[in-house]
Amino acid sequence: MKYVKGRIDEAILVCVYYGANGERLIRRGHKMALMADCPLYILTVDPSPVDAFDEEKSRYIERWKELSEELQVEEFIILDNEKRPTPKVIGEVAKKHNITQIIVGQSAQTRWEEITKGSFINVLLREVPFVDFHIVSVQRPGTHEPFERFEKGVHAYLVKNGDEQYKIGFTCPKHTSIEGIFFKEIGTDFDNGIFKFTFEEKMYELDIAEGSVTDPENIPAKAKIIFA
Missing domain, CATH: 3.40.50.620 (HUPs)
Structure with a gap:
């Protein structure tokens, strides 16, 4: 179709x-x-x-x-x-x-x-x-551990980029942001990987594709409020 x-x-x-x-x-x-x-x-x-x-x-x-x-x-x-x-x-x-x-x-x-x-x-x-x-x-068969999938983590920032749209940056922004660690996938020239951050003593992980968050629903509601 x-x-x-x-x-x-x-x-x-x-x-x-x-x-x-x-x-x-x-x-x-x-x-x-x-x-x-x-x-x-x-x-x-x-x-x-x-x-x-x-x-x-x-x-x-x-x-x-x-x-x-x-x-x-x-x-x-x-x-x-x-x-x-x-x-x-x-x-x-x-x-x-x-x-x-x-x-x-x-x-x-x-x-x-x-x-x-x-x-x-x-x-x-x-x-x-x-x-x-x-x-x-992807994962090895019969295990729960992935291959070496990411490069070494680097400091990054989560910033809002429109309605329910978020992206990561690598320089401290002047506006509201959440600090975390970005792990870039091996073998790509784009900012693809995962962004990990701690909020209210709990660790969160977001999927990143070409610098943008693909699963914003996984951002805790209280964390979204700070971007308002």
Whole structure:
């Protein structure tokens, strides 16, 4: 299904493979697409034909389709029985849909693992040199500890940037702000990561995409009052 978006000069592509982190990547892409008011595409590639998928693969595909409808994704793309190199396939899809940003996951358990290695990225950059890449780290299978996901934390400030919109800054602002620590995700040139701060002796964590808070509902109500 096609959905009308405000911007047509931006488009985001999320590449997913089977595993629990696929939904997380899709939701991350959805937040970014909402902020940019641009189309979001979901891509999964498999060397086997769809009719040969086992129950587990089929379950993931169905869930991603449901999620795509729920989040009003522009298009869920599944390329099965695909024998071409993955970078070639991603590049072809990116060019067809005028993609400007690509999100991929970093995981040791999936076929997308190679995406995080320099040789693959170099090939992919040659295929689609016109896009920005977001490499999102995910959890190891069977553990609750993530990979090294963030750079060393730096001091930052949370400031209000309009109605229910908040952003982070790195110099002390003259207007009201909340001081905290920003942890930037490894592998991105943007201010993507998490912002942690303490308020009334309780620790809070906010997701940050391109310098803006994507989940302002997680800011405590009393903290929002100080921005009024």
